[in-house]
Amino acid sequence: MTPTLSGRLQSRIVLLGTVGIVWTLLIGLVVPRPEGADTSGVYKALFTALLIVAVVGIVWELIYHALQQYRWEKDWPTIFGLVVAVPEGILAWTLLENGVPWDVGPVQASTFLTMFTTLWILIWAIANGPLQIVFLRWRYRGGRFIGGWG
Amino acid sequence: MAITQGDISQQLVDTSVWSDQDLANHGIPVFDVPFVSVGGGIGSFSMVDTLRIAGVTVDQIRVVSDLERPSQTYEYLASNSQIRTDHRLRSDSSSVIDCIWGWPGYALREAWGKKTPGVAMQVLLEPVAADYYTPKAGQVYESLNREAARISWTQMVAQGVVRHVRRRDRGDYFVLFTPPAGSASTKRMAFRTRFVHMAVGYPGVRFLDDLQQYRQQHNDYQRVVNAYEPHDHVYAEMRRRPCTVLVRGAGIVASRVLQRLIDDRDQHGAQTTIVHVFRNYPAGPQGDKATFRRPASKGWAYQGFNFPKAAWGGQIRDHLESLEGDARRDFIDAIGGTNTAPRKDWREQLDRGEAEGFYLQCRGQVQSVVPTPDTRQVRTVVGGSNDIPPTQYDTDFIIDATGLEGNIEEHRVVMDLLHHVGAGKNVKGRLDVERDFHVRGTDNGEGRIYASGSMTLGGYYAGVDSFLGLQYAALRIHDNLVGAGFGRRIGPGRSMSQWWKWARNTAI
Numbered sequence: 055m056t057p058t059l060s061g062r063l064q065s066r067i068v069l070l071g072t073v074g075i076v077w078t079l080l081i082g083l084v085v086p087r088p089e090g091a092d093t094s095g096v097y098k099a100l101f102t103a104l105l106i107v108a109v110v111g112i113v114w115e116l117i118y119h120a121l122q123q124y125r126w127e128k129d130w131p132t133i134f135g136l137v138v139a140v141p142e143g144i145l146a147w148t149l150l151e152n153g154v155p156w157d158v159g160p161v162q163a164s165t166f167l168t169m170f171t172t173l174w175i176l177i178w179a180i181a182n183g184p185l186q187i188v189f190l191r192w193r194y195r196g197g198r199f200i201g202g203w204g
Numbered sequence: 205m206a207i208t209q210g211d212i213s214q215q216l217v218d219t220s221v222w223s224d225q226d227l228a229n230h231g232i233p234v235f236d237v238p239f240v241s242v243g244g245g246i247g248s249f250s251m252v253d254t255l256r257i258a259g260v261t262v263d264q265i266r267v268v269s270d271l272e273r274p275s276q277t278y279e280y281l282a283s284n285s286q287i288r289t290d291h292r293l294r295s296d297s298s299s300v301i302d303c304i305w306g307w308p309g310y311a312l313r314e315a316w317g318k319k320t321p322g323v324a325m326q327v328l329l330e331p332v333a334a335d336y337y338t339p340k341a342g343q344v345y346e347s348l349n350r351e352a353a354r355i356s357w358t359q360m361v362a363q364g365v366v367r368h369v370r371r372r373d374r375g376d377y378f379v380l381f382t383p384p385a386g387s388a389s390t391k392r393m394a395f396r397t398r399f400v401h402m403a404v405g406y407p408g409v410r411f412l413d414d415l416q417q418y419r420q421q422h423n424d425y426q427r428v429v430n431a432y433e434p435h436d437h438v439y440a441e442m443r444r445r446p447c448t449v450l451v452r453g454a455g456i457v458a459s460r461v462l463q464r465l466i467d468d469r470d471q472h473g474a475q476t477t478i479v480h481v482f483r484n485y486p487a488g489p490q491g492d493k494a495t496f497r498r499p500a501s502k503g504w505a506y507q508g509f510n511f512p513k514a515a516w517g518g519q520i521r522d523h524l525e526s527l528e529g530d531a532r533r534d535f536i537d538a539i540g541g542t543n544t545a546p547r548k549d550w551r552e553q554l555d556r557g558e559a560e561g562f563y564l565q566c567r568g569q570v571q572s573v574v575p576t577p578d579t580r581q582v583r584t585v586v587g588g589s590n591d592i593p594p595t596q597y598d599t600d601f602i603i604d605a606t607g608l609e610g611n612i613e614e615h616r617v618v619m620d621l622l623h624h625v626g627a628g629k630n631v632k633g634r635l636d637v638e639r640d641f642h643v644r645g646t647d648n649g650e651g652r653i654y655a656s657g658s659m660t661l662g663g664y665y666a667g668v669d670s671f672l673g674l675q676y677a678a679l680r681i682h683d684n685l686v687g688a689g690f691g692r693r694i695g696p697g698r699s700m701s702q703w704w705k706w707a708r709n710t711a712i
Contacts, residue, residue, distance in 0.1 A: 056518025123495040126507060128514035131332050183298070183307035187703045188696045190305060193298075194517040194676055202522065204640075204683070 055181070056129045057122075061197025062115040068199055069177045069185075070108045077173050078104050086164045099150065099158040100169050106146045106155075107170070114142055132182055139174045146170065207231075210390025212367070212380065220624040223373040224396075232380070232392050237266045238690060240379045240397040242366045242617060244269020245277050246301060247403025247657040247674050249352060254304055254678040256355040256712055257702045258691040265360045266395055268381045274352055275345045277405060282341055285431045285457045285605075286464040289342030294456050294509060294545050297327050297337045299516075299672035301344060302351035304679070305703050306672075310339035313347075335547050336508045344671075354711050362395075363387065368620050369400055375649025377625075399690060401681065402635070402643070402655040403674075404617060408610035409433065412452065415604050418573040418582070427582055428573070431457045431605040438601050443468055446475035450584055450597055452570070453605035454482055454504055459544045461605050462563075466553040469562065478563045479597045481586055484542065485567040491538075499546065502554070503565055506546040511539050515666040516673065525639055525664045533631035536666055566595060573602070612659050621646065625653070632662025639664045640680040652688060654681045 057065065082097050118138065122130055147166055150158065186193050195202035207213050209231035216226060227234050239255065241248040248267050255265060271277060287293060297309035311327035314320065327337040352358075364381035372378055379395040409432045411419070419428050429435035431453070441447060442465070449465065451458055458480075468474040486500035499506045514520035520539060527535055544550075557563025571587040571594060581598040612634055613619045621627040621635070626645040630636040636644045637660045646653040656677035658669040667673035679694075686693045694702070705712055 056514040056516065056520075058519045058522060061518075126491075126496075126498050127331075127512040128519050129512070131330065132327070133329055133332055183309070183312075186305045186307050187700055190694055190699045191679065193306065194521070194679070196514070196518040196522065 055132070055135070055193075056127075056196060057119075058196035058198065058202065059115070059119045060201060061195060062119060063112060064199050065181060065192075065197040066111050066115060067108060069181060070104060070111075073177055073180060074104050074108070074173060077176055078169060081169050081172060085168045086162055088160060088162055095159055096165065099161045099165065102156065102158050103146055103150050103166055103169060104173075106149050107142065110145060110149070111142070114138070135178050135182070136175075139171070139178075143167075143170050143174070208391075211392055217368070219370075221371045221373050222378050227378065227394055230392075231390060232394050233388075233390060234378070234394045234396050235266075236396050237264065238397060239265045239399045239401070239685075240395045241265070241267045241401040241403060242369065242379065243267075243401075243403035243405060243657075244271045244274065244361065245403060245405050246274055246348070246671070247405065247677075248401065249274035249348065249357070250301065250304075250671075250674040251401050251403060251654075251656065251678040251681060252357070252360060253302075253351060253355055254675070254682045254694075255685075255691060257304060257698075257706075258682055258686075258694050259698070260691045262356050262359050266397075267357075267361045268364050268366050268379060268395070269361050270363065270365050270384075273349060274357065275348050279341075279345060281406075281432050284434055286460050287341050289340065289345065291341055291460075292338040293341050293344060295338055295344070295671055296509060296513070297339065299670065299675075300347075301671040301675070302347040303706060304675055305699070305706075306675075310343060311337045314339065314343060331508055331546075336545065338545075350709065351706075354706070354709055356711065362393075364393070366617050367392070369402075369617055369625060369653070370620070371625055371648045372396065372651075376651040377648060377653070398651050399685065399688075400651075400653045402618070402621070402653065402659070403657050404615055404659065406609055406658050407612050407615045407618070410608040410610045412570075412604050412606055412608065414570055414573050415452075415602065422575055424575070424582075427600065428602045429604065431461055431603055432607070435603065438603065439464060439468060441600070442476045443472050443474045446477075447600040448477045448479065448581075448598070449601045449603060450479045450481060450582075450599040451603050451605055452481045452483075453542070453607060454480075454484075454544065455542045455605070455607050456510070456544050457607050458605035459504075459547075459550055461603055463550055463553060466557060466563070476562065478557065479584075479599060480563065480565050481570065481584070482565065482567045483569060485565075496538075498543070503567070505541070505543040507543050508545060509667070510543070510670065511666045515539060516670070516676065521665065524666055527664075529631055532664070533662065536632065536662065539666060566597070568592065568594075609658065615659070618659060621653070627653070630660075630662035634662045635659045637663045640684045641677045642681075642684055650688065652684070654684070656681065 078100050082100050087096050207230055241251055244267050297311040298306040300306050311323050315324035326334045330336045364383040366381045368380040370378050376398045377400050383393055415428050419425055465476050482503045485503045486505050489497045490500050491497035512520055566586050568586045571585040573584050576583045576598050583598050585596045587594050627643050628636040628645055635655050637655055641654050641656050643653040643655050660668045685691055
């Protein structure tokens, strides 16, 4: 992929706001949960995690964009899109566990990991091809949905 | 002045704007069609593919072409430069010429079709832990032909060679062409059309001046050859007897020629010695900023494709769109110029050749190319630079792999556009187009002329001469045409439904 900064931000927000919400709703039905935990508690934790990935992701994208400047091709190789899940996941889990932005009660690591890993891979796979079927101009626009055309 | 019925006259050629009556007076049959693409190669194909997917019907499009299939010229040039159907092109997996969506890419399709998961792994790891995946030429041609059949390509082709594109006095244009001899009752025919798309490809291969001079002066077209012209006799001779060959150029064509030469040593016992002349010799990375530095070593500048990837759809594309004049030319030169793909097998071959002494590099300007006194070989004198004295090399063959292109004015129809229709040249001497590939200065009433491909290099988009660049141009032109009331914009709904038809190979 060859994202622009605006394209990075737009793609993250749009994909998390669509695929992310739908997937979180679905995965919430099957993730491991503490005995006796109610569904609303699980969803509160999962959607908070989703919010963290979206909001903190803005800072991550700024960092990635800065790193991209040191690449001659000004590209972001496919594998990078997977590897960065590790630091992002660790930070998101740390924040969630420490009650940032709010306390979501006890969350099992496996609950978070199941949701985060599956969602990440799903969005990564969609962004690496199928998204272009819907948004034909997206790849030429450096990942933007608005701007960069015309 | 005498007028031959069915043909053009000098008077008409000299007249910039034609009327319906002019053509009637000459007895030239005129056919109405809203869109005409001139060329018939891959540039025309990608344009027409996009339009057909956008819902434009077969009867609204004509492609004037003397080719049997869209990939014909490409196949010819690739084959001459030693890329046969089972060799890999220098093209990205997602630059899928038969699929405007780019997905699934060539790598996934090859992995699936040939049951080779390693290919999918390569595209996952490229370029960090693996060389860029590139598709095999044969796969590209085969899938392109499949798509051509799906969109009824042959029904839109009008066989012939375009001679002139001229303004019509009451708006729109005439595209005058010569049909194949014996196929029509008149020598010339014409389309009256609102939109013209020019996709005539390379103006022609150009030789290095000193080599051209040598060939003409000594009538020697066997020992001094261009990589883009048929030259298999060179390799055949080198397999028969030990030879020395001098290669000029340091781009992708030179890389492939060197690979062929060394493959013949490795696989067929050839005893070829290679002298490789570099005019410019980057010994280390190019660029004085950490954020703008191209990898280079041992004379080669390396990047995956002919421009950095983001030139096709990222921040480099954005930046180039914002530049004008000399700044644009300089930036295109900085991100393009002579470069090749960093492939591990190529590097291994050259390192081995250097170590074993059958691959020699030399650098500097070529001073002269003459036959040796016994006329058995060709003598090249490479001038000294930076305290290196001039050196002479006597070789059996010289292969010009510099890939120089001719002047656009060498193309008759393009020259016509420049001299009679109001088109101009851009900062690199090619056809001056807008960001949406609309040719500046050529509008006529509601009529518009567009151009894509090699002839537009120097405009606001760098990768024009590539599969993805042709598809990008086609999409931009399509959007502009929609603004002019021709076709329906391919939005998300149409895009998805058409992709599904493409995936099922449903004819449209």
